[in-house]
Amino acid sequence: MKTLDLSTLRHGTDLVKRGFAKMQKGGVIMDVTNAQQAKIAEDSGAVAVMALERVPADIRAHGGVARMADPQIINQIIDTVSIPVMAKCRIGHFVEAQALEVLGVDMIDESEVLTPADPFYHVNKKQFTVPFVCGCRNLGEAIRRIYEGAAMIRTKGEAGTGNIIEAIRHQHMVQGMIHELKHMNDPALQALAEAYAQSYAEAFKTLTGHTVVATSRVFGDDEYSAVIKEILAVIQQTKQMQRLPVVNFAAGGIATPADAAIMMQLGSDGVFVGSGIFKSDNPLKRAKAIVEAVANYDNPEVIARVSKDIGAAMPGLEIGTIPKDQLLQDRGW
């Protein structure tokens, strides 16, 4: 038998990163702020937990700059549960991401829930061994994040509101455009790739005062022409698969079992529940109910049954009452 060359051992490949996200499909990922909540999440059947200092509803109420969680909290949560532990870094804050990777976090959420750190660039996620999940409002944002190396995408929704409308809006925006790709020929796809790459050109123009040309370095070491080419490749793959080429979860406003199930019926691969669980009357009951609702998302009898007797949901927020500059979904581009 041929002896195996150990140099063939490879970590952090696209397959390993995207594969990790695939193992989360059909599951619920819950925001937790301490080890005790993490235990409740695991016992209720969560596929992973998101370690945070404050849930989005509290971040919203508290104001100020929201940053990566205290490593001590993350360590305690890692030591408590056997399911994967995720944590958030600020948009563009690659050093927070480096720190989270060293701590042993299984996936990093480059999240608009925290205060953005870089006005021009998101994190160059290809440089990391640990996989990333990123939020999106539409197909353009999703494709840009995938080009940058995200192994998983989620809707942004409007975090901390307990109001599902924005998550549904973003899911429709993504799915509608994926369907539309079917009817687009090669020149139209090329034009779309150029339109999706426009954000990088704008950042370049703001930084240098120059109009972008094919050889301009617009993201990391990538030249503008290479960015367009890679974005086109992701668009073509999306058109062919008729879905995003990475796992696509719903997030931002899920508060009830029915909220979780509607996102699944609209084509999400799973859900993140942020404030919805630990801001409700009975977190354990609600967490279990949401897990069961996601596993049986197309069975209304189960949704009706698990929605009974789980206490009051978190109080919600009408999106129109939020001042425009406090909308989290407008962070990132």
Add this chain to the structure above:
Amino acid sequence: MTTTVGVLSIQGAVAEHLDSMRRLFTKPAYKGQAVLLRTPEQVEDLDGVILPGGESTTISRILERSGIGPQLRTRIANDDIAIMGTCAGCVLLAKTLADPTKVTLLEAMDMEVRRNAFGRQKESFERPLQIKGLRKPFPGVFIRAPLITRTWGDCEVLAEIDEGVVMARQGKFLGVAFHPELTDDLRIHQLFYKML
């Protein structure tokens, strides 16, 4: 009766296994169909079941609550169903676990498994594997993978790496610590087909 394989559809890499089996069934030598296994009533009509990777704590909890778990145990006791478990599915096939957890096992194979044996996600890896019965190496994809820490009785080791056993077979049951469904290589699904 058409040979039917059910892919347990609770959570994890369900679509990938379904796709692998469906691709296999497009080949002339392989006759049968692959379906999603979602209810306990379906179990009695299946010739084979695939337990996909995902989170073993989550899958086991819903497996028991749904009633599919007890149905599978009956078929396992009668030894009249073939089962392949990959990653978390491999954990469920074990008799015992090396780490204490709340996972309820199907206890089909004479083996002990350690969940998440390689560390955290950054330690997940790809590497080629030598597998008994396969001529060329198989592309192994290990994601927060378990290890088979001990085998006894009729459980036969099919693949081993420095850290321990990563694939084993016992009669109609096949435990695989890695993810053949994430690759284009259908040879492990072919091997499972021959066990039906």
